[in-house]
Amino acid sequence: MTDRPIADGTLRRRASSRRGLAPDFRAIVDSLQHTVVVTDAVLDPPGPTILYVNPAFTRMTGYTPDEVIGRSPRLLQGPGTDQITIRSIGAALRRGEGGIWKLMNQGRDGAPYWVELRIAPLRGAEGRVDQFVAFQRPSHPDMEWADVAGADTGRDALTGLPDRRTLLAEVQRHLQGRGAGQLCFAYLSIDHFAALTAAETSMGDAVLLGFADILSANLRRSDGLGRLGGEEFGISMPGIRPAEAQALAERLRRSIEAQPIATPAGPLATVCSIGLSMGRPGETLAELVERADSALEAARRAGGNRVVSG
Incomplete structure (x- = not known):
């Protein structure tokens, strides 16, 4: 499933009305080498809505902040994105939980790429989840889905399925x-x-x-x-x-x-x-x-x- 394009700026206005990033947090994530994406916690389509991406996001995906702020992370899903993993992520987020997943996404030029995706809930003053932050790092197929080079994790390098x-x-x-x-x-x-x-x-x-x-x-x-x-x-x-x-x-x-x-x-x-x-x-x-x-x-x-x- 892919993200629906913005037609009238509605999603952008909704995103801009949300609580912004704390200046100290933004300074930190702007300097990170790995991708950081912050979304709101509205999970029903067309949400969630992207509120912030760091410069590493643009280097990885080719999308500028102006092209994605106010849109859903679904715009990164392509024909190779595993829908079982997507449903697993959605279920965890609806429970107010985070997690770690391996996922194939698609860049602005249509080229697929693998990432290790770590998502954590951000809670407001009342303890309610009102944002999610996702950290992504490249997970190249030739690494065989391993954190340590040469480790065998039992996954097919191309599809990510069990070998x-x-x-x-x-x-x-x-x-x-x-x-x-x-x-x-x-x-x-x-x-x-x-x-x-x-x-x-x-x-x-x-x-x-x-x-x-x-x-x-x-x-x-x-x-x-x-x-x-x-x-x-x-x-x-x-x-x-x-x-x-x-x-x-x-x-x-x-x-x-x-x-x-x-x-x-x-x-x-x-x-x-x-x-x-x-x-x-x-x-x-x-x-x-x-x-x-x-x-x-x-x-x-x-x-x-x-x-x-x-």
Whole structure:
């Protein structure tokens, strides 16, 4: 979801009517190398409203203060912004809490960038939250989402989703639990990915990010999504029956088919193939994944853009 542009200055007037920053606080944050954004606490759309950004914000995003004051931080969201993380942030703010998140945003020029986002509530004299302050620092993909170079955090560098090892470890835990008979593993692949993205690397990255975003928005809260490698993704679906798993997979397939993905060359229509395998008592992880992989290959051989159970 993106921010709505200012049409008549209403949001700017609302922002200017709010309590301003204390001079000593502003002097400090103006000199910081990391981005600082202060918003009001009105969380219902089109809010919250940006009240202040420091010079580092302009260096990171390309937006000047005049372009963003009075608008919502949603203007930084792009096709690769993880909506599950956005909903997690919104839920925390509505509870009056802060937190730390990893997020992909989009600069003024449309280029995506990763940040570590730390948000804290600012309380007024009566203890009520009336502003939020967000501190952002770059979190480059080649750092593998780590605070210490070389640390392995189990995240895919591009999408920020769990990587193959992390996702399959989650599937293994479900297999070892009591609900193995109601566990489904879905193996997904973007059809014709090489042909779609042959023009340039950024096309491929945009498609992968958009694909992950659509999947994330259409899963159940209990499902686990990860990138297995290349254009292949996996989903752990615990506590689900075969008919329900088939229906969910079909909904995912239709959602991908119906939503063109934003790319540097414009919206791009994509389709995907999905292979499903339901867990069986005593089955190993390798056997479960192999059956899903075989079902995926059957879907591809049948022309793609379909769901096959194995």
